[in-house]
Amino acid sequence: MGKRSRQRGTAGAAAAPERKRTLRERADAASRVAERRLEQRPKAIWDPFPLTELAIFAGLVLTVVGIFAGGSTGKGLIVAGVVLACIGGLETALREHLGGYRSHAGLLAGALALGSLMLVTSVFNAGPALRAGVAIGVFALLFPVLRSAFIRKSGGSGVL
Numbered sequence: 592m593g594k595r596s597r598q599r600g601t602a603g604a605a606a607a608p609e610r611k612r613t614l615r616e617r618a619d620a621a622s623r624v625a626e627r628r629l630e631q632r633p634k635a636i637w638d639p640f641p642l643t644e645l646a647i648f649a650g651l652v653l654t655v656v657g658i659f660a661g662g663s664t665g666k667g668l669i670v671a672g673v674v675l676a677c678i679g680g681l682e683t684a685l686r687e688h689l690g691g692y693r694s695h696a697g698l699l700a701g702a703l704a705l706g707s708l709m710l711v712t713s714v715f716n717a718g719p720a721l722r723a724g725v726a727i728g729v730f731a732l733l734f735p736v737l738r739s740a741f742i743r744k745s746g747g748s749g750v751l
Contacts, residue, residue: 633690635682643679650676688737691744696737704730 612620635643650672657668681702684695708726711717717725 632692633686635686643682646679646682647676650674650679688741689744691741691746694738694741694745696734696741699737700730700734703733 653668653672653675655672657665657670657672659665660668681699684698687693688695688699704726707729708722711722711725
């Protein structure tokens with residue numbers, strides 16, 4: 592053991608360096624930080640009412656009923672259920688992203704790219720290469736914009 596490791600602090604000396612924390616102490620500190628972050632989660636404008644959770648649940652129920660119903664009615668129920676559940680999930684992702692709570696830049700850029708793909712497919716008679724190019728272009732343009740907006744809003748926290 593070296594001389595420095597045996598030295599004791601004196602009354603007039605600067606504060607002693609902090610001792611290394613144990614694994615348990617680090618886990619407790621991380622748990623406290625996680626609890627504070629959960630308290631900071633942005634709330635919806637309809638907060639006491641669980642509208643998003645009910646939309647996702649209704650979407651799952653419609654999807655399961657559609658699977659068992661079969662036929663054209665079942666297909667319609669499956670589509671309606673998936674769309675309803677996706678709207679609930681996208682609302683949560685958008686609220687958390689714009690609130691600076693958690694970055695969902697890839698998910699939001701992908702959803703907008705999918706929307707542009709659907710629009711180009713339904714409006715224009717374009718080939719598959721052009722449609723894919725539009726979707727990839729929309730994603731490539733929007734991802735950095737959404738990511739930098741999150742970094743500005745969060746103050747750099749949660750950034751890799």
